[in-house]
Amino acid sequence: MYNEQFRQQFHFSPKENWMNDPNGLVYYKGEYHLFYQYHPHSSVWGPMHWGHAISKNLLHWEELPIALYPDELGQIFSGSAVIDKQNTSGLRTSDQEDVMVAIYTHHGEDNEKQSIAYSNDRGRTWTKYQGNPVIENPGIKDFRDPKVFWHERSQKWIMSLACGDQIQFYRSPNLIDWTFLSTFGSEYGAHGGVWECPDLIQLEVEREQDKKWVLIVSMNPGGPNGGSAIQYFIGDFDGTTFTCDDEKDTVKWADFGRDFYAAVTWSNVSEPVWIGWMSNWQYANQVPTNPFRSVMSIPRKLKLRRQNNELKLVQNSIDLSSLYKETIRLNDNLALLPLEPKQIELKDLQVMVEAKVKENNSSSLTLTLKGEREQLQVVFDRVKQEIRVDRTKSGNVSFSEHFASMDQMLLEELKDFKLIVDTSSIELFVNQGSSVMTELFYPSEQTYTLEWAATDGEVHLSNVSIHHIESTWK
Structure with a gap:
């Protein structure tokens, strides 16, 4: 087992069948949770579930049962997970555990909307919120991949959402009631394809006291060497609006290879770390692996570095x-x-x-x-x-x-x-x-x-x- 031809030996891949985007990355009580887009019945893309794996060190992974299944509202597309430490959602039922809340896209036929599910047993079992969806579709075909974090200054949850070829931001006091804030991107960056899998994070600038906000956006197609790729924007976020420091036509790519996509960061960690899907939509369904298809990158630590008076995203692998x-x-x-x-x-x-x-x-x-x-x-x-x-x-x-x-x-x-x-x-x-x-x-x-x-x-x-x-x- 796990020694098939082309099976990577120190990167995560599922035991069998199809995997794509990492989802719901969250750390809690010594465990890194990796959820992922998963089709349990085929080695090509199909009805999406959330697969689930955990690790204590980001190197050795244990595959757990499927976390979220499709339902009458649709397939379970990409999203994120948070630890609701203050029980703002009111969904906590355990005296011993904080509630873990997953925020994800329900993908129905030509209708994407945002829903939540919650777990009170460290992510082992999940209950979908009865009032789903928590954000209805406003008439946008591509309206998906919610990435949520707690914004200290405004004391609110902030959601970044991919909407066509731009990003919308929403705010909530409780992960249930969401208010639209602003839109970014129509005049910035690369627009060769649909924007997906956003992430808004604050990163330290190496050898400086400063921190800057970084908006990460996957795009398919239109990458620098063809197919899917990840671009990023550096600027400021005031709790309502993201303001980019760079000129509108500036394009910054996180990775110039063909096979790093949909990367997002873990929440509830002290040091920013992300992981990406190692594939490209140009050929992801055809790669010659069996019985599994697709693999995740090495987790990578993130920071910013000033080079030639310009800030760049810096990635380094975790310690091997x-x-x-x-x-x-x-x-x-x-x-x-x-x-x-x-x-x-x-x-x-x-x-x-x-x-x-x-x-x-x-x-x-x-x-x-x-x-x-x-x-x-x-x-x-x-x-x-x-x-x-x-x-x-x-x-x-x-x-x-x-x-x-x-x-x-x-x-x-x-x-x-x-x-x-x-x-x-x-x-x-x-x-x-x-x-x-x-x-x-x-x-x-x-x-x-x-x-x-x-x-x-x-x-x-x-x-x-x-x-x-x-x-x-x-």
Whole structure:
């Protein structure tokens, strides 16, 4: 079990069948809850339920029974969950437990509305609110994905809601009675597709005393390399209105890879952490996995960093050191000369590679996961000032015309990188997490090497470490 071909070994995936967006992320009494869009009867998208898993450390997951089933109001689409510590909803029935409230979209035929459900036993059983829906559809086709948080300054619950290609904000004293506040987005950002899965969070600015509000918005299609992707806006929120600091035509992408979507943050945590669905709607229903389909990213910590007088969203993976199985290299120096590639044999495709760039006068540094006939390449191109991930020869690419891709991300200078490889995915964090790419691939060979190569010049690396990562399913 959990060792099927392409099954990732330290990322969450359901035992079987279809999964997409993470939902209802909430932490309570030592447990991180991960709900997710789930179709329990097929490995392709269908009538949506909320699947459910819990973890104590965001690495080892236990799959629990389905939390929410479709009903007469419709399918259970994406949403969020909160701990109603003050029992503002009046839905608490236990002396020992706070009430956990899920806020989600009921998707009926051409009619989406917002509903709630509640649990008084740490998310194990759920009761749908008798007065659902709590927000009726105002005549908008795409009206979904409520993300709710408690706003201290106004002492109200705030909801961000995806409405076509903009975001609406609502306020409530009790999670039941909601009042429309404002709309954002018609003149800002990218509009190549429908906006989905918003999240409004406050993040610290690294090495500054300041905090800023960040509005996260998934969009499908229209991503920087095709298909679905996540954009974000930085500004201020006063309890009623979100005001963006950037020019209207500014577009900021959270991840330039093809396979990071619908990411939202956990609520009731002291440090902002999010997780995303590792797939792309261009081919999500066709990826060659069985009996499960889809996987979640590594959970990532979030903050803001000022670069060239501009604020950027920074992501870094949670600490994986507890999963280190074997160290191939540690705090090593590596000199790469032209036409003299270095090869390191890999026992499996469960590795984390880290390095700092000490000197670089090459035109490009290339890392290649290499089999006999297959390869996945990451090219750090100093001349074009970009990173390219080439998965055109990475194994099975025939299942979709959209999959065999060469994906690009601009990068002025390479200072360091972390590459996390797990069976059928890579997550690349560059320059301490200020640039990120997430990509799936489906290799079929048994043995791989990691090849390092410099072109037209030398690259000197320091702090090179390569760790094999153990499975979290054992």
